[in-house]
Amino acid sequence: MSEKCSAAKRGVYWATVCGNKQIGERFYRLGLEFSGAGAEAFAKIGAGQFAQLDLSETALPPADKIPDELADAAERKILLRRPFSFVDVTTKHNKTSVDILYCVIGPGSLRMTSLSAKDTVSVIGPLGNGFWVPDGKKTALLVSGGMGAGPLQHLAKILTADFRDINVTAFAGAKTVEELPFERQLDEISQQLGFWLREFARYGVESLVATDDGSSGFAGPVTDCLLEWLGKSDSACESMVIYSCGPEAMLARVAKIAKEKNIDCQVSMERRMACGIGICQSCAVECKTDRPGESIYKMCCTDGPVFNSKTIVFHS
Secondary structure, eight states, X not given: OOSOOOOXXXXXXXXXXXXXXXXXXXXXXXXXXXXXXXXXXXXXXXXXXXXXXXXXXXXXXXGGGSOGGGTTGGGSOOOXXXXXXXXXXXXXXTXXXXXEEEEOOSHHHHHHTTOOTTOEEEEEEEESBOOOOOTTOOEEEEEEEGGGHHHHHHHHHHHHHHOTTSEEEEEEEESSGGGOOXXXXXXXXXXXXXXXXXXXXXXXXXXXXXXXXXXXXXXXXXXXXXXXXXXXXXXXGGGEEEEEESOHHXXXXXXXXXXXXXXXXXXXOOOOOSSSSSSSOOOEEEEEOSSTTOEEEEETTTTOBEEEGGGBOOOX
């Protein structure tokens, strides 16, 4: 992971559902298992890469399980695949299992809730470029907003397994405690020790929670929590790297903090991805060039979704 992870072995594969656990009012964790060529292709997928799922043939859940606000949208046909990054990847006995964190927000994700063990799903991937580790880094800060927590959990696993000389701290933010996409927070003693979230604690990674309304953890935006942490840290900024995933307004703020502190920063951008392979040109991200005031557009699906924050032209 010292260099960008790219989709060298992408293809169309069938995955078998091995679990679909609800972890919150709208949050689920879907487990998929690949065998054969699919297992090989996804075994070394990098944190931040993604796949496109075909949900066009997936049935709707029972009517009483459909939220009122999605009742009309639920009937829409699913024409395009949906992109998802990975929370975890595990290879065992020639099979590769991946976990996907998703939130029910539309007709596609609503159908995903009806998937159950032994169902099959068509998957295109691995796709895109993931996070990488620059040379000389001693501290990695994982900053997520809302559903951006997914790929950063995967990154925490890789960093603690393969880069043991790097200290890792995670920051997770949301508007309210109910909008944090985690199973549950750890007990008060664990929180006092700096371990708020079991999803990161399982890798020995300290974690902090921030909620805009103060319902849990730090009261305010996760970027303010990050600033407070940096103000107390005695680590050299040039030895740090920030990895961030979440709403674009948050990413813009993280990028600004990184620039002010002279910290390397990588951001995972989000765009509507119709094809996932750069053909439809629907996921353009405005990027800077070497010439002042000049910009170009790159595709989030093939050039990203992870970019060096210094290259992005943020509009929020």
